[in-house]
Amino acid sequence: MTEETKQEQNEAAEAQVEETQAANETEEVTTEEEVVSEAEETAAEERKETLTHVYSGDVEGDVYKLEDLQRPSDEYSDEEYNEMVGMYEDTLNEIEEKEIVQGRVVSVDDKYVVVDIGFKSEGIIQVNEFSNEALEEMEVGDEIEVFLDRVEDKEGQLILSRRKADILQAWEKIEASHDDGDIIDGYIKRRIKGGMVVDVLGIDAFLPGSQIDVRPVRDFDAYVGKTMEFQVVKLNMAAENVVVSHRALIESDLEEQREEILESIEAGQVLEGAVKNITDFGVFIDLGGVDGLLHITDLSWGRVDDPNEIVSLDQRMNVAVIDFDEKSKRVSLGLKQLQPHPWEGIKEKYPENMKVQGRVVSIADYGAFIELEKGVEGLIHISEMSWTQHIKHPSQLVEKDDIIECIVLNINEDEKKISLGVKQLEEDPWADILERFPVGSKHTGIVRNLTNFGVFVELEPGIDGLIHVSDLSWTEKVEHPNEIVDKDQEIEVVILGVDFDNRRITLGHKQVEDNPWKKYAKEYAPGTKVEGEVIKTTDKGVFVKLPLGAEAFLNYSKATEAEYKEGDKIDDAFILNFDENSKNIELSQLDSDKDKAKKAKKKVDTSNMETGAPTLGEMSGLAALKADMEEKEKAEAQKKADAAKANKDSEEKSDEEE
Numbered sequence: 001m002t003e004e005t006k007q008e009q010n011e012a013a014e015a016q017v018e019e020t021q022a023a024n025e026t027e028e029v030t031t032e033e034e035v036v037s038e039a040e041e042t043a044a045e046e047r048k049e050t051l052t053h054v055y056s057g058d059v060e061g062d063v064y065k066l067e068d069l070q071r072p073s074d075e076y077s078d079e080e081y082n083e084m085v086g087m088y089e090d091t092l093n094e095i096e097e098k099e100i101v102q103g104r105v106v107s108v109d110d111k112y113v114v115v116d117i118g119f120k121s122e123g124i125i126q127v128n129e130f131s132n133e134a135l136e137e138m139e140v141g142d143e144i145e146v147f148l149d150r151v152e153d154k155e156g157q158l159i160l161s162r163r164k165a166d167i168l169q170a171w172e173k174i175e176a177s178h179d180d181g182d183i184i185d186g187y188i189k190r191r192i193k194g195g196m197v198v199d200v201l202g203i204d205a206f207l208p209g210s211q212i213d214v215r216p217v218r219d220f221d222a223y224v225g226k227t228m229e230f231q232v233v234k235l236n237m238a239a240e241n242v243v244v245s246h247r248a249l250i251e252s253d254l255e256e257q258r259e260e261i262l263e264s265i266e267a268g269q270v271l272e273g274a275v276k277n278i279t280d281f282g283v284f285i286d287l288g289g290v291d292g293l294l295h296i297t298d299l300s301w302g303r304v305d306d307p308n309e310i311v312s313l314d315q316r317m318n319v320a321v322i323d324f325d326e327k328s329k330r331v332s333l334g335l336k337q338l339q340p341h342p343w344e345g346i347k348e349k350y351p352e353n354m355k356v357q358g359r360v361v362s363i364a365d366y367g368a369f370i371e372l373e374k375g376v377e378g379l380i381h382i383s384e385m386s387w388t389q390h391i392k393h394p395s396q397l398v399e400k401d402d403i404i405e406c407i408v409l410n411i412n413e414d415e416k417k418i419s420l421g422v423k424q425l426e427e428d429p430w431a432d433i434l435e436r437f438p439v440g441s442k443h444t445g446i447v448r449n450l451t452n453f454g455v456f457v458e459l460e461p462g463i464d465g466l467i468h469v470s471d472l473s474w475t476e477k478v479e480h481p482n483e484i485v486d487k488d489q490e491i492e493v494v495i496l497g498v499d500f501d502n503r504r505i506t507l508g509h510k511q512v513e514d515n516p517w518k519k520y521a522k523e524y525a526p527g528t529k530v531e532g533e534v535i536k537t538t539d540k541g542v543f544v545k546l547p548l549g550a551e552a553f554l555n556y557s558k559a560t561e562a563e564y565k566e567g568d569k570i571d572d573a574f575i576l577n578f579d580e581n582s583k584n585i586e587l588s589q590l591d592s593d594k595d596k597a598k599k600a601k602k603k604v605d606t607s608n609m610e611t612g613a614p615t616l617g618e619m620s621g622l623a624a625l626k627a628d629m630e631e632k633e634k635a636e637a638q639k640k641a642d643a644a645k646a647n648k649d650s651e652e653k654s655d656e657e658e
Contacts, residue, residue, distance in 0.1 A: 100165050105142045113138070115146055115160055123160035130162055170201035174242060178232035186230045186244060191220050198230065198244055205242035214250050215276050215286060218313065258289030262329060269321040270338065275311050283307050285319055285333055292331035294319060301336045301375025303361050310335070342375035343416060350408050350418065360402045368394045370406060370420055378418030380406055387423045387430065388462025429462055430503060437495050437505065442512060447489045455481045457493055457507055465505035467493060474510045474517065475549055517580050520550050524575050524585060527597035531571040534564045544570055544587060552585035560589040
């Protein structure tokens with residue numbers, strides 16, 4: 001730079017400073033530092049303008065043109081020149097972009113690794129593309145593989161990458177593994193929906209949940225952080241999609257073992273396996289490549305509502321082979337077959353009349369099933385639940401899972417059946433029933449239920465008897481018991497009969513009083529003139545109440561009046577017919593019927609009749625036969641009652657001796 005130029009620059013700077021000082025006087029907000037800065041910027045601009053104007057284009061020294069450079073040198077012959085060019089070109093590698101090349105480490109610092117790949121310039125790689133271990137071991141002169149991304153960028157720099165080289169090498173290894181079926185290691189990084197993400201040589205691959213193991217995986221998180229062997233089952237390099245499988249390796253290992261098992265398996269074998277899956281109907285057992293079904297009925301000799309009560313997932317156990325189908329390759333297994341049958345020596349374990357305890361496992365309409373032990377159940381029939389209660393359904397007394405005491409009644413070993421009883425734990429109230437309720441005795445009971453055919457009367461708690469509707473009244477014609485009694489009413493009864501086998505007692509209410517028909521037979525012989533009051537009317541006639549309380553029927557065809565009303569008095573009638581057996585008295589007002597009544601009266605031998613007019617039963621001897629049958633029934637019932645009482649005394653004596 002000339003002295004004149006420097007002088008002009010200094011003068012321009014001074015002029016600028018003067019202008020800046022003048023501006024500071026008018027603008028108070030401008031500081032001294034800002035003024036200096038603006039002055040320097042102005043000086044720089046002026047300096048550029050000065051240089052541009054001062055440069056004349058003259059070049060000092062020799063000037064060479066392109067043809068001069070291309071002309072052979074006078075110092076070398078053509079052969080020497082060509083030899084030197086060849087030697088130089090041999091030092092340069094024939095390289096192409098987007099490939100992995102071999103390089104030599106030239107230098108290593110905190111930021112870059114300089115690599116010589118034999119090109120006209122060296123390339124640099126950031127240190128973050130190398131692992132810490134690789135950097136610690138790296139020395140100048142080491143041979144490394146790098147990826148040639150670009151021969152030169154816009155600044156002429158050679159662009160290399162170690163990371164891309166690693167990725168490209170990883171993809172090549174993955175592709176080779178996929179093509180050849182080789183095993184490759186991978187690190188399970190994390191869990192995602194449907195499976196896991198696996199790091200394979202730095203590439204993220206997908207491991208489906210179904211390809212982790214041959215058994216269902218219940219805890220995916222337990223696999224995170226593990227390094228495992230895998231097989232590449234799907235590869236799409238364009239989409240950078242890799243799918244790996246660990247299950248495929250296990251299956252290949254198990255295939256040989258599976259064939260060995262299938263060839264040697266037979267019924268009766270005991271094998272070891274692991275619980276693979278649990279369903280409602282049974283358990284699938286992995287026998288080592290072969291799955292077998294352990295049905296719920298073969299888990300235990302006893303009832304099993306849920307297989308989880310017996311086994312758990314992944315549990316190892318011994319099982320027996322029950323059956324093997326060679327065609328379908330299905331294996332049926334059993335667990336209870338490894339245990340002794342609970343019915344062995346059953347009669348020694350549960351002798352008759354033994355008191356036992358069990359759990360209610362099932363309830364049916366006809367009884368309750370009691371589990372005495374696993375595989376041993378008995379039935380309490382509904383008839384064996386109570387001596388006295390009329391049980392319609394077992395649920396009235398027991399519920400499922402109840403623990404109850406009962407008595408062993410009998411055992412059918414062939415049919416695997418045990419009859420149990422609950423009522424036998426208490427005394428049988430029917431054992432001495434005839435002592436407490438002898439036939440002909442009078443008692444007071446409570447009306448518990450009314451039906452169309454009679455009245456149920458409770459004689460004592462648990463002991464009921466039935467009054468038939470015909471035994472409610474001697475005189476009244478009862479259509480329904482509620483005409484005579486009400487529910488919960490006290491009523492006097494007479495024991496008419498005891499059916500010990502069917503546990504039934506026949507009662508009578510009218511028998512509490514004497515039979516008035518004996519007296520009626522004497523007072524109302526055919527032809528006897530009577531009077532009475534109409535108490536009921538019908539289309540055919542009226543019912544007339546006679547002085548002694550008996551009811552008689554006057555048919556309109558036998559009456560002198562065309563119609564009567566309730567409350568009307570009748571005083572000109574006579575007895576036309578008297579039937580003690582059917583409790584029927586017929587009246588008439590017609591003179592033409594008097595002769596019929598007289599003839600009927602002559603047939604009656606009042607001197608030989610104990611109850612008045614002769615009955616059909618007395619004339620034929622049926623009354624005596626009926627009395628004889630009643631005596632026999634009473635004696636038979638007494639005999640059964642005595643036997644029951646004797647059995648009861650024997651049991652009590654046996655209990656005392658024990």
